[in-house]
Amino acid sequence: MNYKILDENLVYDGFLKVKKAVVTHDRFHKNTPVTYSREMVDRGDSVAILLYEKDTGHLILINQFRYPTTKNGNGWLIEIPAGGLEANEDPVACAIREAEEETGYRVNDLRHITTFYATPGGSSERMYLYYAEVSEKDKIYEGGGVQEEEEDIELCKYHISQIDDLLVSGKINDAKTIIALQWFKITYK
Helix, strand or coil, X not given: CCEEXXXXXXXXXXXXXXXXXXXXXXXXXXXXXXXXXXXXXCCCCEEEEEEEECCCCEEEEEEEECHHHHHCCCCEEEECCEEECCCCCCHHHHHHHHHHHHHCECCCCCEEXXXXXXXXXXXXXXXXXXXXXXXXXXXXXXXXXXXXXXXXXXXXXXXXXXXXXXXXXXXXCCHHHHXXXXXXXXXXX
C-alpha cells in the first residue's frame, strides 16, 4: 500500500499548529487510489507517566484545567502527569522532568508501557507512556507545575483499591489515564 502527500501547508501557527494537506493513497478494495484534503493538528510528541507510591499504596494523579473539555464538562480533568517533548529531548528525560514539575516527586527508574497515537484521525501527537514506582521520601518539593508557564496543578492521591471505581464511575475520562490504570490493573492484580 502506498501514499503520497501532494501538497502540505501550515494554515495556523499558535499554541497548536494546524496543517492542511492533499493526500492520495491506495485503497484496500479498489484498484484506483483516492485523493482528498485533510487538516492535522501538528502538536509534536508527548510523554505521560503513571506514578505509584508503593509504600502507601497510592497512585499519584493530578487535577488541572483543560480548556477543550469545557465543551462537555467543567474544564478540570483528573489525569496522570504529562507534557510535550522539547526539540531533540529524550522521552525518558522528559517524563522525569514532567513528573517532578507537576507532582514534586523525584523519579528514577521508568518502565515503558507503550507508545500510541492519541487521536490519529486529526493529530500527529504520539505519546510515550511510562510507569514508575516512588515512595513518600521521593517527594522533594511541592510540585504544582511551572510557575513561569502559569501551570496550576493539584496533586491527587488515590489508593489502588479505588481504581475500579475511578474507571467505572467516569471520574477518570482522560484516555492516557484510562490506558495507564487498566495496564496497572492487568500487571499488578
